[in-house]
Each structure stands twice: as structure tokens, then as C-alpha cells.
Amino acid sequence: MTDRETATGVLGLVQAYVNTVDLQDGPDELKDPNTLSAWLVARGLLEAGTRADEADLRHAVAVREAIRGVIGANSGAAVYPVDVATLNGAVVASHVRVRFASDGKARLEPEAAGMDGALGRIVAAVFVAMGEEGWARLKTCDSHKCRWVFYDSSRNHSSRWCKMASCGNREKARRFRERTKAN
Ligand SMILES: [Zn+2]
Numbered sequence: 428m429t430d431r432e433t434a435t436g437v438l439g440l441v442q443a444y445v446n447t448v449d450l451q452d453g454p455d456e457l458k459d460p461n462t463l464s465a466w467l468v469a470r471g472l473l474e475a476g477t478r479a480d481e482a483d484l485r486h487a488v489a490v491r492e493a494i495r496g497v498i499g500a501n502s503g504a505a506v507y508p509v510d511v512a513t514l515n516g517a518v519v520a521s522h523v524r525v526r527f528a529s530d531g532k533a534r535l536e537p538e539a540a541g542m543d544g545a546l547g548r549i550v551a552a553v554f555v556a557m558g559e560e561g562w563a564r565l566k567t568c569d570s571h572k573c574r575w576v577f578y579d580s581s582r583n584h585s586s587r588w589c590k591m592a593s594c595g596n597r598e599k600a601r602r603f604r605e606r607t608k609a610n
Contacts, residue, residue, distance in 0.1 A: 432589075434578040437556045438565055440470065444549055445495045445576045457491070460484045464542075473545040483542040489513050490546050494553055495567060498576055502566040502587070514550055521547020570594040 434442050447456035447466065457463045460479035467473035479487075496510035522538035535554060537547030556562055564579040568589035575589040588595035 432578040432580050432586075434561060434565060436559070437552050438559055438561050438578070440552050441494060441498075441549075441556045442565060442576045442578065443470075444552075445491055445498065447491065449575065451570070451573045451575075457484065457488060463487050467542075467545045472548045473542070474540065477541050477545075479542055486517075487542070487546060490517050490549060494549075495574060495576065497553070498565050499567045499574070501563050502569065504567070514553070517543075517546045517550045521550070523547045523551050568594050570597065 433439060448454075456466055460481060460483060463484050464473060464477055464479040468475050468477070490513060493510035493513035496504075496507055497514070500506050520539065520543045523535050524538065525533050526536045527533050535551035537544040537551070539547060556565070561578065564584060566577060566579050566586070568575045568577060569587040570589075573589060573594050575594075577586070577589040579586040
């Protein structure tokens with residue numbers, strides 16, 4: 428998917444988490460508790476051997492969609508209170524706080540272990556990403572069925588669709604049909 432722009436570093440982690448599902452065409456990488464824990468362990472966000480259950484999966488997906496919601500604000504969409512509440516809930520459950528490590532540098536870390544801790548690391552990554560220069564370039568695709576998160580590397584930050592060849596053209600065709608119907 429080289430034509431879907433990808434961010435790096437902490438922005439890339441946030442983008443990768445939200446893009447674990449392709450809402451339009453599938454698949455969903457977080458389709459069951461095992462794939463969820465595998466995804467988190469592979470990225471060092473969850474202790475190896477931690478088992479997730481269905482409630483963890485629902486929570487992780489809710490957090491994922493809440494992050495998609497706040498990224499949508501970069502594309503001009505409204506932020507829903509339910510998304511804000513979901514993210515604050517993940518912060519509270521994980522007890523994320525500032526901790527100075529042995530190298531003298533401060534980080535946001537969860538006190539909670541297990542799945543709550545893993546989701547705490549995700550929301551901490553969102554917080555750090557929001558302080559990055561590229562945050563405003565992280566956008567959700569304007570196609571309501573797609574909402575894929577892409578990194579807008581266009582010079583004037585004007586990209587609206589994840590992939591002009593599909594979403595952009597599909598959206599233009601839809602608007603053309605609506606216009607011609609109205610006449
Ligand atoms: Zn799209």
C-alpha cells in the first residue's frame with residue numbers, strides 16, 4: 428500500500444494502531460483476543476504471554492475508534508464526547524503518569540500491567556504524537572466508508588483522501604452522480 432502515506436516514529440505507531448482495520452474492505456487485524464495480544468506484544472506494548480479476552484478486545488477497538496475520532500479533527504471533523512470519554516477512561520484505567528527513567532529522561536508510563544497498561548501506552552503515544560510537528564498532517568480519509576488514517580505529505584496539507592486512485596475518484600464520482608440527479 429505504497430500509495431497510502433505512512434508516518435514514522437510515534438505518529439506511525441498511532442497510525443498503525445488505527446489502521447489495524449480497513450473499514451471499507453477489511454480485514455481487521457484485531458479480529459479476536461489472540462490477534463489483539465499478538466499485535467501489542469509484537470510492538471513491545473504488552474508483556475509477552477498476557478492473554479486478552481473478549482472484553483479486552485471490545486475495549487481495545489473502542490480506544491482505536493476513539494483515536495480515529497480525534498485524528499478526524501485534523502481533517503475538520505467534529506470530536507465526539509464519547510471518544511473523549513473513552514480515551515480519558517483508558518488513561519484512568521492504566522494510571523499513566525510521568526516517570527523519569529535511569530537515563531534522566533521523562534516518559535509517560537502506565538502503572539497498570541496487562542491490557543490496561545498496553546492501552547495506556549497507546550494513549551500515551553497519542554499524547555506524545557500530538558506534540559509532534561507532523562500531528563496535524565495525520566488525517567482520516569474524507570470518504571465516510573473508508574476513514575483510513577493517512578499522513579498528508581502534500582506541500583499545502585490539502586489532501587483529503589487516503590488514495591486518490593480509489594477513494595478520491597470514488598468520492599468524485601458519487602458527488603457527480605448527486606449533482607446530476609439534482610438537476
Ligand atoms: Zn480512503
